[in-house]
Amino acid sequence: MALDDKHGVQTRDFKIVGTRPVRPDGLEKVTGKARFGADMALPGMLIGMILRSPHAHAHIRSIDASKALALPGVKAVVTATDFQDPGDGLRDILENCMAGEKALYDGHAVAAVAAINRSVAKRALALIDVDYEALPHVTDVDAAMRPGAPALHEDAADESVPDGWSKNVVRRYEFGHGDVDAGFAAADEVVERSFRTEAAHQGYIEPHACVASFGGDGQADLWCCTQGQYMVRATCAGIMGIEVAQLRVTASEIGGGFGGKTTVFIEPVALALSRKAGKPVKIVMSREEVFRATGPTSSSSIDVKVGMTKDGRITAGSAELRYQGGAWPGSPVEFGAMSSFAAYDLENVKTVGWDVVTNRPKQAAYRAPGAPMAAFAVESCVDELCKTLGLDPLDVRLKNASRDGSKASYGPTFDKIGLTATLATAKTHPHLSAPLGPNQGRGVACGFWFNFGGDTCVSMNIGSDGTVSVIEGNPDIGGSRAAMSQMAAEELGIPFEKVRTVIADTSSLGYNEVTDGSRVTFAVGLATIKAARDAIEKMCARAAALWGIPAEAVVWEDGCAKPAGPNAGEHEPMTLAEIAAVASETGGPIAGHYEVNADGAGVSFATHVCDVEVDPETGATKVLRYTVFQDAGKAVHPAYVEGQFQGGAVQGIGWALNEEYIYGEDGRLQNPGFLDYRIPVASDLPMIDAVIVEVPNPGHPYGVRGVGETSIVPPLAAVANAVSAACGVRMTELPMSPPKLLKAMSQKTA
């Protein structure tokens, strides 16, 4: 990402940034008082429920809801006919929320009902008669690409797709530079392998929930758990055909999202039911609905080729990535193709990505979307080359690592980056020299994420008692209220406890992009600092007016307005509280504000090291030790940063070892619950060691980089490299579940 010259890093001694204050939302959450999506209730509220397709692919010939509507207590039924075509940008999202002519996956919504309670709503669903004509289906990415595969759409492909593929191949992307053939020719060793990964769900604990109230005057309110209330507003207003100002969206506390709550599933349905019934409607998804009908990430099929010289120089790398993104275009294969080789400074590199549709739920963003599976494939090949050539995996990565000024494999030139710092830190860490026992193996892998900035708006109100309200527009998903309060307190020069940060609804603050791309601590933090500077400018002006000197002659230091120098005259410094106390007499309330389309997010790299033990008789893998080394730029609240490092590692470990979407021959999901969709439980894991590396980001006043996503990029490869080392077989398919691993080990010995 480009350097934003407007900011530039300050070298300063932080007082509050870098400390670990108690999280401001913690008490409410641990005492059960925090209000999540399902906790909202309104007078006269109805309960909405959604009827879902039992078919992976079917024509919907007709829907007869007359029996359901005749059931006492049923107030409304909606189907696709209750929505207008919202146009190209939103059509797929609407169709995912409510099927049109076809049901495209098991669990696809086909109708919804609003009734006086859950039990009536449930009975009403059973009374809706849907006439399906089942169609052939396809859920596997490679099968879906073959000519003759069952086609989901007639014309979803764009001009990037060459002839010769099925209609399910909808986009093609290509990145790279140099001449890979020449690069491979110059290599002493070339490895070429194919990899597969299964779809993994974000696994947030809180199911999607919302309450919609559509008034007779055309004004609507919506409460929901989401990663972006402004995204919900824009999407729902577009689908409902109303103006954005008429829809106010309030984000609840959020019980996890990891990217999965960056779109809508039930919100337009609740609004349509409410409009039809004339009453508020609440919809809460069951866990089964979450698995069947919200977005996991893509499954993938990837071919990688890497060439290396005997002394460990990578001469070329190429990758062909095929991601299925469910029933509509939009898999994150473009990010996969861009990020595959981002950790390496290569002369010759080429990646091609194929976006494929299948009869699966529409994928949603999942923490560094598209990057973990690409890193799994590339880092496995690099690991294999190191093994074959007898080279140290960290030395080889240091030798080839992207550094400041490297031309990235996806085009731009890197600014100041921290990959080599993470590698160097890892190299000297005790983990790397710890001995390994029998059936144990160690894996190393690097990972990269772009990090985003984007549209951001922050307001700040100075209270008359010297306290400060910060108003941000992004749900607090990973500690942003604490981080914003810290940055505001740091900039204003007041204690952390004097600042309270709240999350605004869409009518109370300017537009903010959805919480994604690890953007919030960076972009909202930047806007918070700038809003504080705006408030400081105003407070200096108030002090100047009281002192009768020009505003330029006042500076802000340690939370006080002070005369800039001897020429400004002798005046006692005024604290923020003193200025605030007399604000009414000096011009009225004092507020700071800042709006920006933030660039300069600053990419983030990580190096992970993983030790495992594989039971040779059962194929069970135990993670013994795991260490994350990641560049945070500047860690605002180190405990939260460590939490992000650990959380990403854990999700990646789950993806590597046991998590998977399992489809039957009938195209139906067989494991829509946490029993058989196995995210790791606490006892499955060691404490994840988190080592924060700080290479300041020039694009942020304090040097902050986003940290939320990079941490899930290396684990798939780190675990696979460790498992492969432990059991002596190169594992190229995820998850490495015990039956798969035991079979691979049996075939090795056979």
Add this chain to the structure above:
Amino acid sequence: MQYAAPQTVEAAIDLLTSHEGAHVLAGGTDLLVQLRSDRVAPEVIVDIKRIDGMKSIRDDSGGFRIGAAVSAAEITEHAGLGAAWPGLVEAAGLIGSTQVQGRATIVGNLCNASPAADTTPALIAAGARIVISGPTGTREIPAEEMTTGPGRTTLAKGELVEAVRLPTRAARSGDAYLRFIPRTEMDIAVVGAGVSLSFDDAGMCQAARVALGAVAPKAVLVADAAAALIGTAIDDAALEQLAQACAAACNPIDDKRGTIEFRTQVAGVLAKRAAVAAKERAFAAQK
């Protein structure tokens, strides 16, 4: 749907006999899940927890009588059971989670008739007998005769289980239950193996029972596996024979939790490990 909490076994039998869709409730950890997922819709739920004796663990001529509503947690905290039947106790300690174990019962585990029930192979290995009462009186059957297939038991209409009886434990005896799950807890057995062994003065195995779970439509008692151990000191050759007998007794399915191949292979591995653990316990108890 009605809820009834009779005070006597007779009253419970009356309710179960007079209603078509009556379902017994003990801990409810299976029933409530089935209710919520619309798999069952009972007309009457008969809560047996208020019936005298259902919640107690009693001495039974040197053995134990465990009431049908005794929770897994009460079993795992019972010192006498822990000393005599550590394998059954460890099986009870594997059900669900700590919270679930506060409600779940081993009799419920048995009557739910999942092939993967954790306590069932342990009960079979222990030689447990099931006390059943019904409209025609009381009868007793070995644990291995309780289920006939997934979700199916030999209980007749109006019958309910009152208790589980565990026999007197001989000296130099030990049992163990091991299961394979892809993670460390909160899971369902892909394979389960219960082994109970008794040894003579010379350290030779003189009695053995081996039971497997999740490898067939019901938990199975594997006589050939026991035969492989009896008369041996549980040496490597005996263990290898045990594993082969277990693999031969497997009749599993391929499903989302494991393949036929995997279950068959791991059944032998777990049985071997359980036998080694049972032997260690037999001699540790001796000291």
